[in-house]
Amino acid sequence: MALSRVAMLCNRAEFKAGEESKPVLKRECNGDASESALLKCVELSIGGVTKYRSENPKVAEIPFNSTNKYQVSVHETNDGDDRYLVVMKGAPERILDRCSTILIDGQELHMDDEWRENFNNAYLELGGIGERVLGFCDLRLPVDKFPRGFQFDVEEQNFPIEGMRF
Numbered sequence: 001m002a003l004s005r006v007a008m009l010c011n012r013a014e015f016k017a018g019e020e021s022k023p024v025l026k027r028e029c030n031g032d033a034s035e036s037a038l039l040k041c042v043e044l045s046i047g048g049v050t051k052y053r054s055e056n057p058k059v060a061e062i063p064f065n066s067t068n069k070y071q072v073s074v075h076e077t078n079d080g081d082d083r084y085l086v087v088m089k090g091a092p093e094r095i096l097d098r099c100s101t102i103l104i105d106g107q108e109l110h111m112d113d114e115w116r117e118n119f120n121n122a123y124l125e126l127g128g129i130g131e132r133v134l135g136f137c138d139l140r141l142p143v144d145k146f147p148r149g150f151q152f153d154v155e156e157q158n159f160p161i162e163g164m165r166f
Contacts, residue, residue, distance in 0.1 A: 002103055004046050006136040008072050010057060010087040012063075013039040034132060045059075058137050059084070060152035060159070069094045072161055074141075074152055082148065083140040088161060093137025101166035108165060119166075137164035 013031025016148070024043050029036035043049050055078045062070035070090025077085050088095060096119060102111045126133050141159060152159055 001046075003136055003140060004042050005085075006087040006089055006138055007038045007042045008046070008049050008052050009058070009075055009085075010071055010136075011035050011038055011138045012071075015039070015043075017051075021095070034134065046164045056085070060154055062154050062157070064090065074159065076148070081140065082141050082155060083148070084146050084159075086139040086141060086159065086161065086164070087136075088138070088164060089134055089136045092119070092133050092135035095137050095164075098122075099137050099161050100162075101164075102166040109137060115166075137166050139164045 013035035019027040
């Protein structure tokens with residue numbers, strides 16, 4: 001669910017109004033091709049993306065740009081965890097550089113050189129056959145430093161985007 005959660009929340013694509021009766025893959029989207037593809041993927045696999053987004057409101061966002069090569073958003077969540085959730089997606093090398101742990105089979109493990117090498121090999125193989133590859137990560141912010149109502153400042157970036165979970 002962690003990957004799907006990032007794909008749903010760190011995504012600006014939306015289905016166009018009046019498309020609800022069409023099959024998901026036939027719906028038109030507002031958004032770029034990659035984000036629209038992610039939206040359709042999670043709508044098909046998980047469902048209820050619009051509802052999920054409304055239940056986990058975005059409180060801050062750093063939009064994708066060609067310099068950073070990533071997008072970040074911060075969300076309140078409705079999962080009983082009072083901590084803010086930071087989600088990020090973007091160029092795999094930019095995302096991987098910010099991660100200190102990796103989620104494998106439901107366990108959060110230290111991101112060591114072996115995991116990094118495994119990822120880089122897969123990335124090079126997929127990229128080598130023309131596939132678009134994106135990296136995804138998340139981080140729960142400590143509630144003592146980021147209590148509910150905290151004023152996030154994306155210009156000053158007063159929240160971490162390091163130590164993330166891949």
